Amino acid sequence: MINVNIGVLGHVDSGKTSLCRCLSEVLSTCALDKHRQSQEKGITIDLGFSSFYIKKKKSQTSTSQTTTSQNQHGEIQNNKIVPKHGPNKNECIPDQNDVKKEDINNDCEIENIQNISDENELIQICLVDCPGHHSLIKCIVMGAKIMDMIFLVIDINKGIQKQTIECLVLCQFVKSDIIIILNKIDLIPLHEREKKINTMKKKIKDAINRTSLKKLSYYIVSLSANKKNQNDNEKIDHVEIEENAISMCRNNPNEINPRFNILKKEKHTSENINELIELLKSVIKIPVRETNPSFEDFYFLYDHSFEIKGKGMVYTGTVIKGKITINSNISILPLNIKGKIKDIQSFKKKQKEGTSGNRLSFLISHDNIKNLKKVERGIIVHEKSNICNFTVFICKIKLIEFYKKSIKNKELLTCIIGFASSHSYGFFFKKLKTDPEKEQTINGHNNGHNNGHNNGHSNGHSNGHNNGHSNGHSNGHNNEQNNGQNNGERDSTCLSNNIGFDRNGNYLIIDEVEYLNHINDETVSENDLFEDEKDEEIYFLVILKKKMYGFNGEKCIFLKNDENINCRICLHGNIVDIIKDSAINSQINNSTFVMNKKPCLNEHEDYKNLKIMKEKEKIGLIEKVIDNTTLLCKNVFTSSNQVTAYLTQKIYLIPLEHQKNKNVCKTATIGYIAKSFAKNGKFIVHFDDDISHIKDNIKSYIIMIKYYKDIFTKKKIFM
Numbered sequence: 001m002i003n004v005n006i007g008v009l010g011h012v013d014s015g016k017t018s019l020c021r022c023l024s025e026v027l028s029t030c031a032l033d034k035h036r037q038s039q040e041k042g043i044t045i046d047l048g049f050s051s052f053y054i055k056k057k058k059s060q061t062s063t064s065q066t067t068t069s070q071n072q073h074g075e076i077q078n079n080k081i082v083p084k085h086g087p088n089k090n091e092c093i094p095d096q097n098d099v100k101k102e103d104i105n106n107d108c109e110i111e112n113i114q115n116i117s118d119e120n121e122l123i124q125i126c127l128v129d130c131p132g133h134h135s136l137i138k139c140i141v142m143g144a145k146i147m148d149m150i151f152l153v154i155d156i157n158k159g160i161q162k163q164t165i166e167c168l169v170l171c172q173f174v175k176s177d178i179i180i181i182l183n184k185i186d187l188i189p190l191h192e193r194e195k196k197i198n199t200m201k202k203k204i205k206d207a208i209n210r211t212s213l214k215k216l217s218y219y220i221v222s223l224s225a226n227k228k229n230q231n232d233n234e235k236i237d238h239v240e241i242e243e244n245a246i247s248m249c250r251n252n253p254n255e256i257n258p259r260f261n262i263l264k265k266e267k268h269t270s271e272n273i274n275e276l277i278e279l280l281k282s283v284i285k286i287p288v289r290e291t292n293p294s295f296e297d298f299y300f301l302y303d304h305s306f307e308i309k310g311k312g313m314v315y316t317g318t319v320i321k322g323k324i325t326i327n328s329n330i331s332i333l334p335l336n337i338k339g340k341i342k343d344i345q346s347f348k349k350k351q352k353e354g355t356s357g358n359r360l361s362f363l364i365s366h367d368n369i370k371n372l373k374k375v376e377r378g379i380i381v382h383e384k385s386n387i388c389n390f391t392v393f394i395c396k397i398k399l400i401e402f403y404k405k406s407i408k409n410k411e412l413l414t415c416i417i418g419f420a421s422s423h424s425y426g427f428f429f430k431k432l433k434t435d436p437e438k439e440q441t442i443n444g445h446n447n448g449h450n451n452g453h454n455n456g457h458s459n460g461h462s463n464g465h466n467n468g469h470s471n472g473h474s475n476g477h478n479n480e481q482n483n484g485q486n487n488g489e490r491d492s493t494c495l496s497n498n499i500g501f502d503r504n505g506n507y508l509i510i511d512e513v514e515y516l517n518h519i520n521d522e523t524v525s526e527n528d529l530f531e532d533e534k535d536e537e538i539y540f541l542v543i544l545k546k547k548m549y550g551f552n553g554e555k556c557i558f559l560k561n562d563e564n565i566n567c568r569i570c571l572h573g574n575i576v577d578i579i580k581d582s583a584i585n586s587q588i589n590n591s592t593f594v595m596n597k598k599p600c601l602n603e604h605e606d607y608k609n610l611k612i613m614k615e616k617e618k619i620g621l622i623e624k625v626i627d628n629t630t631l632l633c634k635n636v637f638t639s640s641n642q643v644t645a646y647l648t649q650k651i652y653l654i655p656l657e658h659q660k661n662k663n664v665c666k667t668a669t670i671g672y673i674a675k676s677f678a679k680n681g682k683f684i685v686h687f688d689d690d691i692s693h694i695k696d697n698i699k700s701y702i703i704m705i706k707y708y709k710d711i712f713t714k715k716k717i718f719m
Contacts, residue, residue, distance in 0.1 A: 001122050001123075001124050002121060002122070002123045002124065002286055003123075003124045003126055003346070003357050003358050003359060004123055004124070004125055004126065004148050004149060004284060004286065004287060004357075005126045005128055005146050005147050005148045005149075005318065005357065005359065006125055006126065006127055006128065006147065006148065006149045006150065006151055007128045007130055007143055007144065007146075007147035007149070007150045007151070007170070007174070008020055008127055008128060008129050008130060008150075008151045008153060009130050009140070009150055009151070009152050009153065009167035009170060009171075010152060010153035010154060010155075010163070010164065010167060011154070011155065011158070011161040011162070011163040011164050011167075012131075012133045012163060013155070014153045014154060014155040014158075014161075014164075014183060014184075015153055015155065015183040015184055015225045015226060016129055016130070016151075016153045017032060017048070017129055018183075018225040018226035019151065019153060019181065019183065019225040020032065020048065020050055020127050020129045021225070021226075022225050022226075022273050023050075023052050023125075023127060023273065023276075023277070024050035024051065024052055024127060025050075025051065025052040025053065026050060026051045026052070026347045026348060027050045028049040028050055028051065028316065028347055028348075028359070028361075029047075029048070029049045029303065029304045029316045030046050030047065030048040030049065030304065032048060032050070032129075046131065046139065047128060047129065047130060047131075047139060047142075047143050047303050048127075048128075048129035049126060049127065049128060049129070049303075049316070049359060050126075050127050050129070051124055051125060051126050051127065051347045051359070052124075052125050052127070053122055053123065053124055053125065054122075054123050054125060054277065054280065054281050054284075055120040055121070055122055055123070055281075056120065056121055056123060056281055056284070057119055057120060057121070058119065058120065058121045123284065123286075124346075124347070125280070126347075126359045127151075128143050128146065128147060130143045133163075137166065137559065137568055137569075138414070138416060138421050138559070140166070140167070140170070141170065141416050141557050141559070141569065142303075142377070142416060142418070142419045142421075144170040144173050144174060144557075145301065145320070145418055145419070145555065146301065146318040146320070147170075147174050147176075148174070148176055148287040148357070149174070149176045149177055149178075149179075149284065149285075150167075150170070150171050150174055150176065150177075150178050150179070151179050151181055152164070152167055152168070152171065152178055152179070152180045152181065153181045153183050154180060154181065154182055154183065154200075154204070155183055155184050156182040156183060156184055156185055156188065156196065156197065156200050156222065157184055157187055157188070159200060159203060160203070160204070160207060162566055165402050165566050165567050166402075166567055166568065166569055168208075168211070168213060168402065169400055169401075169402055169567060169569045170569075171213060171216065172212065172213060172216075172400075172401075172572075173555065173557070173572060175216070176216070176285070176287075177216065177217045177218065177219070177283055177284075177285065178213075178216060178217075178218040178219070179218070179219050179220075179221065179276070179279065179280065179283070180204060180218055180219065180220045180221070181221055181222075181223060181276065182197060182200055182201070182220065182221070182222040182223070183222075183223060183224065183225055184224060184225075185197065185222050185223065185224050185271065185272075186224035186271060187224075197222045201220050204220065205220075211401055211402070212401055217283070219279060219283060221272065221275060221276050221279055222272065223271055223272035223273060223275070223276055224271035224272070225273070287357060289355065289356045289357050290321060290322070290355070290356045293321065293322050293323040293355050293356060294322055294323065295322065295323060295324065295325075295328065295382045295384070296322070296382055296384050296385060296386065297321050297322035297382075297385075298319070298321070298322030298323060298324045298328075298330075298380075298381055298382040298385065299319070299320040299321045299322055299379070299381055299385075299387070299551065300315075300317055300318070300319050300320065300324070300354075300360070300362075300379065300380040300381070301317050301318055301320060301377070301378075301379060301418050301419050302315040302316060302317030302362075302377065302378055302379070302380055302419075303316060303317050303318075303376075303377050303419065304316045304317075304376070304377075305375070305376070305378075308363070311342075311363060311365075312339075312342060312363050312364050312365040312366070313339075313363075313364050313365075313366070314361055314362065314363055314364075315332070315361070315362045315364060315380060316359075316360070316361045316362075317359075317360065317380070318357070318358070318359055318360070319354050319355060319356050319357060319358045319360060320356065320418075321356050322355075322356070322382070323353055323354060323355045323356075324341065324344070324353060324354045324382065325341075325344075325352065325353045325354075326341055326342065326343065326344055326352065326353075327340060327341065327342075328340070328341050328382065328383075329382070329383040330364065330380050330381065330382060330383060331380070331381050331382075331383055331385065332364070332366075332378060332379075332380055333378055333379040333380070333381065333387070333389075333549050334375065334378055334379070334420075334547075334549065335375055335378065337366055338366060338383065339364040339365060339366035340364065340365055340366070341362050341363070341364055342363045342364065342365050343362070343363035344360055344361070344362060344363075345360065345361045346358055346359060346360050346361070347359065362380065364380075377419035377420070378419065378420075379418065379419070379420075379549050387549050387550070387551060388549065388550060388551065388552075388578045388580075389547050389548070389549050389581075390544075390547065390548065390550070390578050390579060390580070390581065391543065391544045391546070391547050391548075391581060392541070392542065392543055392544070392579040392581075392599050393542055393544075393550075393556075393575050393577065393578045393579060394501060394539055394540065394541050394542070394575070394576055394577040394578075394579070395539065395540050395542060395556050395573040395574060395575045395576060396500065396501065396537055396538070396539055396540075396573050396574055396576050397428075397513075397538055397539070397540045397558075397571045397572065397573035398538070398571070398572060398573060399513050399515060399570070399571060400567060400569050400570050400571060400572060402566065402567040402569075403515070403560070403565070403567050403569065403570045403571075404515055404565075404566075404567070405515055405560075405565065405570070406512045406513060406514045406515050407428075407512060407513045407560070407570055407571065408511065408512040409426070409427050409428055409509070409510070409511055409512065410425045410426070410427070410595060410596050411425060411560070412424075412425055412561075412595065413425065413426075413558045413559060413560055413570065413571070414558065414559040414560075414561060415542060415544060415548075415556060415557075415558055416556065416557045416558075416559065417548050417549075417550045417554060417555075417556050417557075417575075418548075418549070418550060418554070420548045420549065422544045422545050422546045422548055423544075423545040423546075424542050424543060424544045424545060424558070425542075425543055425595050425596070426540050426541050426542040426543060427509060427540070427541045427598070427612070427711070428509065428510040428511075428512070428513055428538055428539070428540055428541075429507040429508060429509045429510055429538075429539050429540075429541065429612045430507060430508055430510055430536055430537065430538050430539065431505065431506075431507060431508075431536065431537060432505075432506040432507055432508045432613070433536075500537050500576070501539060501576040501577055503577070503606060503607055503609070503610050504609040504610065505610065505611070506611045506613065507539065507610075507611065507612045507613065508612075508613055508614075508615060508708075509612055509613065509614045509711055510538065513538060513571075539576070540571070540573065541599075541612070542556075543597065543599060547581075550575060550578070551575070551578075552575055552576065552577065552578055553574055553575060553576075554574065554575050555572065555573070555574055555575075556572070556573055556574070556575055557569060557571070557572045558570055558571035558572070579599070579601065579604075579607070580604075598711060598712060600712055601712060602710075602712040602713055611710055611717065612710070612711050612712070613708035613709060613710055613711065613717060614708065614709050614711055615706070615708055616706070616707050616708060616709050616716075617704055617705065617706050617707075618636050618704070618705040618707075619635075619636070619659070619702055619703075619704055620633045620634060620635045620636035620702065620703045620704075620705075621633065621634055621635045621702060621703070622694070622698040622699075622701055622702070622703060623682065624698070625691070625692070625694065625695045625698060626684070628690050628691065628692040629686060629687045629688070629689070629690065629691060630674075630684060630685065630686055630687070631653075631671075631684070631685045631687075631691070631703070632677060632682060632683075632684060632685075633651075633682065633683055633684075633685055633703050634680075634681065634682045636681065636683070636703075636705065637681035637682075637683065638680070638681045639679065639680070639681050640676040640678070640679050640680075640681065642681060643673065643675075643676035643681065643683045644676070645716070646673050646683075646705065647673055647674075647675070648672050648673065649672065649673055649705065649707070649718050650670055650671075650672060650705070650706070650718070650719075651670070651671050651672060651673055651685050651703050651704065651705050652665050652668040652669070652670060652671075652703065652704045652705075652706065653668055653669040653670075653671065653687070653691060653694070653701060653702075653703055654668045654669075654701065654702060654703075654704055655700060655701060656699075656700050656701060656702050657700075659702060659704075665704070665706060668704075669687060669689055669691060670687070670688075671685045671686055671687035671688070672685070672686060673685055673705075674686045685703065706719070707719070
């Protein structure tokens, strides 16, 4: 059976849980606000899970091609009533809150999912009911990790609200079709309904088409998920239902048979729910899962856990990758507890194994259950898993379009990976763009690079040492990076798996990620707006407050905790390199979380050639023109000893008014520092080109020395 996880997102009180109540056939963890605090507050406060089933022809269940940017379904006038389905009684692993099962209508039985014709494929739809309140944003973002498709619920009477925008951002992460549901149409008078629906559809289309979401396929349907039947005057009855809870040992006749008091709620009807289901059948795409999953790759995010006395602990969650079977030995993180899986179920049906995308419940036995610390969410992996535990990692990020602000280095952010979150800060950097000759110089391969002067025998020397013999020194030290050498064996569990990032590379630090550099809707084509855009790659060196678990390639999301902005989700990306704790300075590992500390990556063998540099410059004045190719300059150094380190380095002659132009060096006249002059820091500069034209106006020109400083070692690097 195919499982598809659909997230139900929307602003608070838009009717998400009511929609799940209409659709659900089997209730699972925290479904329909079973949490006690949810009932007290009247809002969803945790992820709720339930399921229903649809049948589709097998020829249609294969992953289809991406459709055009939008496909709108018009308003449906024929109202249809969809009966509410009750839960499956053949349950084995009970939910934590089963003693408070509510909202169960026992009038309808679940369709026998075994009686399926050969022409049809059964699809299990797992609904992930997410909170809508702004204070529960982390819970909502965590839910996006397990979604294959999204139902975006909008109250048609209120339109797009603050949390709706953040839900649209999550749609961008999932990168799947969106069904936008205009709910509560029953509150609109009949004579105004059609006009109101068409107006809201136009507003939504206009809002989406102004963003990168227009590349996704989206569909709009209007309905009412909770329409009261005014002719129903039935009194509230207490119905006593006998259910089988569980016997965790198979074929055990001593099963526990508790009796539950179920409160039968007022009957509600729904409008146009059948049309939503038919639309879902026609547009659903089967997610691409792993073809050859392995036990070692097993990665399970659990969202709820509870104890069954005498049996073990039950963990409910979703398989992200890999596979697992009964009697497999596993590790529960972050508790670091070993255990064995005794039973596997999916929506109260026993399973032999679990694979990617499945919503499962595990019954796990382990020795120290009495002393087990309660952890609401976590990870379960195979005992031989190579999952990493880290506080520092590098990810490739993109700025969220809806955030509409720039983000500076070392800002305090909340990082979310899987179901875990931590305060963090970091440093943005990008690949250093150089021409081929410069690239050879910094990487130690230059053979005959002319540094603005032609001595006839220079081979890429950078600071005047070993003229005619140097093969690409970068700053007087023999940096042999990218010289055909491997930088040692890397830890197999934390290797960089992204071709774009190079541990031997040269990168330029970015003071801030600017919003306007990413979104320019008039100059950027449609193909450049979304994930496949050909922008320069921006990386983020992240330092976490607490350790987290994860794999390379895993998605990471960053939040900015600011109540005054419409979208708190500011960055998203994928991990490209995980840095072992042994690779960074113990000063960071063993101390409290202190902002702005830099991990000393250069102290570790794997990262000794990685350079993240800050661009620097020195500005000086021209004292006089000695001849047509020689200048005497000042105001850069204070002594002749300082000049020595800069001998033979490039120097640029630029007009004073172009000083602030970042690209001025591309058109400037290039020379080199020949020697010091006197003892007060003055120096002689030689040029290959004729510079006699500045003789009568030397005050209108300045000289500039550009270099880089490694943020880890603080050493100067010349290009």
